[in-house]
Amino acid sequence: MAQDSGGPAALDKWFDRAAPTYRCVVDPTHHISSLFGWVNVPSAAWIDEDGRIVRSAEGAYPAETTYRFGLGKVRLGDGAFARATRDWIERGADSEHVWSAAELAERIRPVDDDTLLAEATFKLALHFEATGDSERARRHFAAAEHLAPDNWNYLRQGWTHKGTAYAHLKVLRRTNHLRKNSDKSYYDPMGLPDENYRRFTEPEWLWTPAARRLKQLLHR
Amino acid sequence: MIIVANGKTNEVSQRTDATDALWVRLDELPGATGWQMKPQGACLGELCVPLPADRRGDWIADADGWVWFCYSEFADHIGQKHVRDGDVWSLGSVPEVRRSGLESAIAPDFEVTERNGDTLRLSDLRGHKVVLFTWSSW
Numbered sequence: 001m002a003q004d005s006g007g008p009a010a011l012d013k014w015f016d017r018a019a020p021t022y023r024c025v026v027d028p029t030h031h032i033s034s035l036f037g038w039v040n041v042p043s044a045a046w047i048d049e050d051g052r053i054v055r056s057a058e059g060a061y062p063a064e065t066t067y068r069f070g071l072g073k074v075r076l077g078d079g080a081f082a083r084a085t086r087d088w089i090e091r092g093a094d095s096e097h098v099w100s101a102a103e104l105a106e107r108i109r110p111v112d113d114d115t116l117l118a119e120a121t122f123k124l125a126l127h128f129e130a131t132g133d134s135e136r137a138r139r140h141f142a143a144a145e146h147l148a149p150d151n152w153n154y155l156r157q158g159w160t161h162k163g164t165a166y167a168h169l170k171v172l173r174r175t176n177h178l179r180k181n182s183d184k185s186y187y188d189p190m191g192l193p194d195e196n197y198r199r200f201t202e203p204e205w206l207w208t209p210a211a212r213r214l215k216q217l218l219h220r
Numbered sequence: 221m222i223i224v225a226n227g228k229t230n231e232v233s234q235r236t237d238a239t240d241a242l243w244v245r246l247d248e249l250p251g252a253t254g255w256q257m258k259p260q261g262a263c264l265g266e267l268c269v270p271l272p273a274d275r276r277g278d279w280i281a282d283a284d285g286w287v288w289f290c291y292s293e294f295a296d297h298i299g300q301k302h303v304r305d306g307d308v309w310s311l312g313s314v315p316e317v318r319r320s321g322l323e324s325a326i327a328p329d330f331e332v333t334e335r336n337g338d339t340l341r342l343s344d345l346r347g348h349k350v351v352l353f354t355w356s357s358w
Binding site: 026027032036037043051126 | 222224225226227228229299300301302303305308310311312313315318321322323324325326327328330332333334335340342343345346347348349350351352353354355356357358
């Protein structure tokens with residue numbers, strides 16, 4: 001489920017490259033994340049045969065993933081979520097990774113008035129973005145950011161309205177700030193026993209391999 | 221007037237004598253907000269909210285040859301946030317729907333269009349395990 005106000009124009013190249021064999025949808029209004037209370041991508045839910053959510057996770061990468069980010073690249077995720085998913089598919093309710101309804105309620109973020117107002121505000125921004133009214137879109141993206149500063153979906157989608165480079169810079173600056181000045185994380189831990197949890201990822205700059213090689217030479 | 225709600229955008233009629241409140245014609249209410257008026261009150265799926273007896277006269281009115289419902293007052297009553305800019309209103313989630321969904325752990329239903337143009341409704345997948353996964357290009 002591609003959650004992106006850029007729609008097919010921004011997404012098709014990724015779909016085409018992945019050549020998925022599963023069902024794919026585009027959700028330009030972030031509707032599904034609103035329903036499930038997700039605040040970042042990738043997020044995932046397991047839904048059993050009776051329609052019950054039995055696990056929800058953010059930072060649910062299928063494997064360790066490296067991708068270009070601005071002038072560098074970042075490393076994210078590990079294989080823990082994919083292993084747990086396979087276990088659930090094979091063993092169903094007997095999987096140790098299944099949550100009870102009480103665990104689920106405990107783990108899903110509480111919703112306060114600001115969160116609800118931020119959602120309405122963000123959707124208004126998306127509407128103006130879609131209709132080409134950039135000035136009003138920016139104003140409402142900024143208001144949503146102020147109301148829900150921990151919602152990375154709102155932040156990054158709003159920043160992307162001003163350009164990809166600007167959005168990347170903002171992510172780097174904000175994650176750096178949070179890393180140094182708070183106990184917040186970019187993703188919540190998934191709570192899987194073998195996950196390689198990183199509170200934030202350290203960007204690996206393009207010149208990092210050269211610097212590492214130089215260090216090795218100096219140590220010789 | 222435009223209403224943004226439930227992942228959709230709907231253009232609806234505007235009451236000519238409307239004040240700052242959001243008035244929606246009863247026949248346009250379900251399409252624009254998901255709610256519909258029933259004898260027991262305003263209903264969204266299985267959730268029904270009785271209209272307070274002392275507000276009913278204020279919230280339902282005849283005008284321009286149609287019956288109108290003062291949705292913004294109703295939204296305030298149920299704690300649903302709304303934001304307006306010009307002739308566009310955006311409605312947030314209904315808190316009671318989110319709360320009851322959490323208690324039951326039943327996945328909230330949705331209907332979206334697949335890349336190939338088919339309609340995907342989550343509830344149509346009952347009987348199967350579903351892994352729902354989000355990503356984005358940014």
